[in-house]
Amino acid sequence: MSAVSHHSSHHSEPQAGGGDFGRLLRAEWTKFRTVRGWVVTVIAAALVTVLLGLLSASGDHASCGSGPVEVACPPPPVGPGGEAVDDKFYFVHRPLTADGGITVRLTSMTGQIRKPDVTPGQRNVVPGLVPWAKAGVMIKESTGQGSAYAAVMMTGAHGVRMQHNFTHDVAGRAGGVSRQSPRWLRLTRSGDTLTGYESADGTDWTRIGTATLTGLPRTVQIGLFATSPGDLTVTRGDLGGSVAAARFTEATGEFDQVELQGNTSGAWRDDDIGVTVAPDGTEHHPGRASRSGGTFSVTGVGDIAPTIEGPTPERPLGSALTGLILVIVVAVMFVTAEYRHGLIRVTLLAGPRRGRTLTAKALVLGLVTFAAALPATAITFTAGERILRGNGNAVLPVPLLTQVRIVVGMAALFALAAVLSLALGTLLRRGVAAVITATALIVVPHVLATTSVLPDSAAQWLLRLTPAAGFATRQSIPQYAHVLGHYAPIAGFYPLPPWAGLAVSAGYAALALGLAVLRLRRRDA
The missing domain is CATH 2.60.120 (Jelly Rolls)
Known part of the structure; x- marks a missing residue:
């Protein structure tokens, strides 16, 4: 009788069913949307990206006139393929x-x-x-x-x-x-x-x-x-x-x-x-x-x-750095708040399979961040380009598919940054330390590489080997082997192709999430 009872108990443990994972997703979504501060911070990240991007575009004026009369700079000639x-x-x-x-x-x-x-x-x-x-x-x-x-x-x-x-x-x-x-x-x-x-x-x-x-x-x-x-x-x-x-x-x-x-x-x-x-x-x-x-x-x-020289349409998306920092903060808080208030035990009791619970949390956070970042990057990119042109800038034209890739790629980078930050929060269990670490891995390398701080070679390696590689998705003008140019991050050129750079960021997020799952399984909450 006891053997039968033991057998029954073994099979009553949570299984890897789709319904069970769906329940975890609903629980994490409910948890996220009921904390007003997290929702407000994600919305603020989107608004900051848009407002700062449009503000920078509004202050970017160009004139090709002579004397007191300002004249908008003429657009460059366009080739048969639509490129400048x-x-x-x-x-x-x-x-x-x-x-x-x-x-x-x-x-x-x-x-x-x-x-x-x-x-x-x-x-x-x-x-x-x-x-x-x-x-x-x-x-x-x-x-x-x-x-x-x-x-x-x-x-x-x-x-x-x-x-x-x-x-x-x-x-x-x-x-x-x-x-x-x-x-x-x-x-x-x-x-x-x-x-x-x-x-x-x-x-x-x-x-x-x-x-x-x-x-x-x-x-x-x-x-x-x-x-x-x-x-x-x-x-x-x-x-x-x-x-x-x-x-x-x-x-x-x-x-x-x-x-x-x-x-x-x-x-x-x-x-x-x-x-x-x-x-x-x-x-x-x-x-x-x-x-x-x-x-x-x-x-x-x-x-x-x-032509590879001239103002590019992705310029207003420089505001994404500020939005990313806010995303990092809310992503870290999404897990460390549970440790701080002791609620992580309740979460793990509701979902004893700890890896699936953390995966559900990461998926909800990634989707919420992507959903908020996509319209923000789309508005910043399209409206920012129009403002630049209205201010007399001869913005280089880019194909529609490239525009879509930039907008979707930047939203994906926001989502990957959120998942990586969540994993770091799980590993470190301290909010301030996790926010500083995530910012140092994602934001700081990009700032160092695209300002007049590092030699070109060091800047390129930094954007190959860190999660900041995903910023390559911003690049609108490709490098041409038969055109001599200053192909360096400070000039808007990244060392990896757009999707390869995004893959590096995704690799860091996946690795950190995997390590976080291992630690969560091996240590008490």
Whole structure:
């Protein structure tokens, strides 16, 4: 009889049924919503995120006018993919109707770079090429900035490349160019398909790549071009961070044996695409070209690439740091208050399976935080961007899916921070210590990495190895291998891709929650 009684008692213990876990979830939700201070703090975190974000956007003004009249800064050109682009180069071109192509021999590529002045008042210009200086052949939809194109080019330090529509880059043969070792370049059109080739002797050709430019008009522009982005230098700041500066450069390509195929009627035309015009009508750092017989010399300034500089739409979300601190406080209190008042024993009696009880508490807290943070980040992002534009800022455009990822990703970071803080509260059982620890793990690394405190390399490692890695979900402008830039946290670029950074934060939350479950099982409440 006693054996039967023992067997029955064993099976009456709480099982891992869905109904049992649902009861735990309802209990934790009821517990959370009945404590007014916790609810108010979560709402306050959302409101603070919105109000501080919109306030910072309201104070961010820009003007590109001259003199007393303020003029909103013009938006950057937009490429075929909707991204902001630099489209500034010198173009010697003719119209091409229907199919055809261009073949040239590039015999020389030289340039100039302005360096910091050694003698005050005396310009320090030295010969040389920056790594992504470009000279070559191009077929472009029109001379309008941002229009579709494909180009085969020689670069300053990356060999021959075929690029199209700003974001696409295919490597050809490495090396340089000289009169003793010229480079032959060819670009052909067949309908919407453009194909690039290169050769060392003009006889044996190697295909570099193919680009399909959907919707290309029947008549396009074909010709020679040159351009050169600024010389980027990154120096150590006074406080230990980094300071980036770009100085004027130009590149010159010397071409001969220029051959055109197809219907290319009309004379050669020179256009300085995107040249900056001063208020008095003069051109700032203009390009130039000259022709002597069959030899062309083309000099250009600028770049043909996605632009990574300028105000970004996620800027108002810097207010999330303050909201996160409030979330950390309420998450820690959600568990430490039970220890402080002795209510944890009641909680564990109601749910003897301690791991499931803590998991239910974490799930409720995470969902509540996500639900509060999602509208807050959405409002801050969308309304903040409109305010920035209204204040004259030329905010860089980003695709709709990127906007959604930023909003949802930041809300997910709030939820993960809440779960991590809850786990730390369970491990430490003291509110102040848990709040300080969570803030030191989540907020402080981001502040140190994005201000002028740490060297770039240290800042990048900090955002790889700490829960602050999840802030990578804020980044709206990607890094491009073929665009030289200051890709550092202080400039808004994170070392991990958005979802990878969020995965690091999730890993910390899961690890801390697992350790908290182990401690809860092994120690008395």
